[in-house]
Amino acid sequence: MSVTSYVFGIVAAALILVVVVELLRRRHLRERHAIWWIIAGILALIAGVFPATLIWVSQLVGVEVPTNLVFFVSIAILFLVCLQHSSELTKLESKTRTLAERLAILELEVRERDTSRPDNEG
Amino acid sequence: MSAAFDKTLIVMPAFNEEASVAEVVREVAAKLPGIAILVVDDGSSDATTKQARSAGALVATLPFNLGVGGAMRVGFRYAIENGFDNVVQIDSDGQHDPTSVPELLATLASADLVLGARFAGEGDYQVRGPRQWAMVVLASILSRSSRTKLTDTTSGYRASGPRAVALFAEHYPAEYLGDTIEALVIASRSGLVIRQVPVSMRPRAGGVPSHNPFRAAAYLGRAALALVFAFIRPQSTYRVGGSV
Numbered sequence: 001m002s003v004t005s006y007v008f009g010i011v012a013a014a015l016i017l018v019v020v021v022e023l024l025r026r027r028h029l030r031e032r033h034a035i036w037w038i039i040a041g042i043l044a045l046i047a048g049v050f051p052a053t054l055i056w057v058s059q060l061v062g063v064e065v066p067t068n069l070v071f072f073v074s075i076a077i078l079f080l081v082c083l084q085h086s087s088e089l090t091k092l093e094s095k096t097r098t099l100a101e102r103l104a105i106l107e108l109e110v111r112e113r114d115t116s117r118p119d120n121e122g
Numbered sequence: 123m124s125a126a127f128d129k130t131l132i133v134m135p136a137f138n139e140e141a142s143v144a145e146v147v148r149e150v151a152a153k154l155p156g157i158a159i160l161v162v163d164d165g166s167s168d169a170t171t172k173q174a175r176s177a178g179a180l181v182a183t184l185p186f187n188l189g190v191g192g193a194m195r196v197g198f199r200y201a202i203e204n205g206f207d208n209v210v211q212i213d214s215d216g217q218h219d220p221t222s223v224p225e226l227l228a229t230l231a232s233a234d235l236v237l238g239a240r241f242a243g244e245g246d247y248q249v250r251g252p253r254q255w256a257m258v259v260l261a262s263i264l265s266r267s268s269r270t271k272l273t274d275t276t277s278g279y280r281a282s283g284p285r286a287v288a289l290f291a292e293h294y295p296a297e298y299l300g301d302t303i304e305a306l307v308i309a310s311r312s313g314l315v316i317r318q319v320p321v322s323m324r325p326r327a328g329g330v331p332s333h334n335p336f337r338a339a340a341y342l343g344r345a346a347l348a349l350v351f352a353f354i355r356p357q358s359t360y361r362v363g364g365s366v
Binding site: 094097100101102103104105107108112 | 162180181182183184185186188192195196199200203296
């Protein structure tokens with residue numbers, strides 16, 4: 001592994017962490033959504049700074065090519081994030097739906113009240 | 123019968139039905155004098171709201187399309203908040219004959235949910251092919267689950283008593299096909315009594331039922347999915363009186 005690729009790995013991992021922390025700091029990201037990205041960033045940083053750990057873990061779980069472990073973990077994290085987003089989307093949809101239903105009833109009630117007031121007749 | 127009418131709300135989900143809704147509202151009002159009619163405009167882009175209002179119905183307008191399930195939930199909530207005991211769902215395309223409503227309400231005395239069934243003898247409504255097989259399979263599964271003989275489980279013509287209204291106001295399913303199939307499973311799993319009454323059905327005012335085999339297959343798949351998940355859903359999902 002050349003020095004360039006060593007530095008590149010560390011910089012990329014650090015960049016992920018910086019962006020996530022910055023978004024959290026500005027409240028553009030909620031903690032429960034950030035958690036997966038933070039985990040991914042920290043893992044990438046560890047593997048970047050100490051490539052030996054990656055080789056050690058690969059041997060531990062029986063993955064012959066360490067890079068494949070990187071791919072596996074990356075895809076697993078992306079998959080979980082995706083799943084979390086689908087679930088959040090479902091919750092949001094059901095909230096929007098409830099709001100729409102309440103709105104329809106409230107509008108009807110306001111209208112009824114308006115028309116039942118004598119000064120608004122006609 | 124008029125006492126039951128006082129406590130009954132007719133709910134008509136309507137999506138782009140400007141051509142038929144006013145006529146159906148007038149017919150229901152004429153055949154069931156004094157009954158309250160709520161049309162839920164399910165985000166129509168046409169004059170459904172205006173037409174229904176001019177015919178004298180109460181109209182709740184949804185800001186966007188939610189499907190029949192969402193529209194019915196508005197109806198059930200409105201019924202609870204305004205002191206109606208029973209809710210009768212009638213399609214706004216004129217397919218359901220309102221003369222059957224008193225019979226549905228009478229059956230409600232000994233049941234919580236009464237279905238107006240299209241294939242139970244009256245009328246001349248026919249469905250063929252895969253869609254019919256799907257309906258037969260659905261009917262036999264749902265009959266077993268609700269411990270009563272049901273032949274037409276996807277009928278949108280149904281009357282709900284006080285217990286069903288309380289349950290549905292919170293848990294009426296909003297997914298496609300959920301409003302008919304899953305609602306029955308929720309009702310039977312919550313211990314409600316389901317009955318079926320034969321009703322005559324008129325041909326649809328507009329549109330032809332699809333006989334496209336791909337559509338039929340998709341219908342079958344979605345119906346199966348709706349059914350499976352309705353049965354494996356945790357019981358706590360259907361608790362009444364909790365928060366949202």
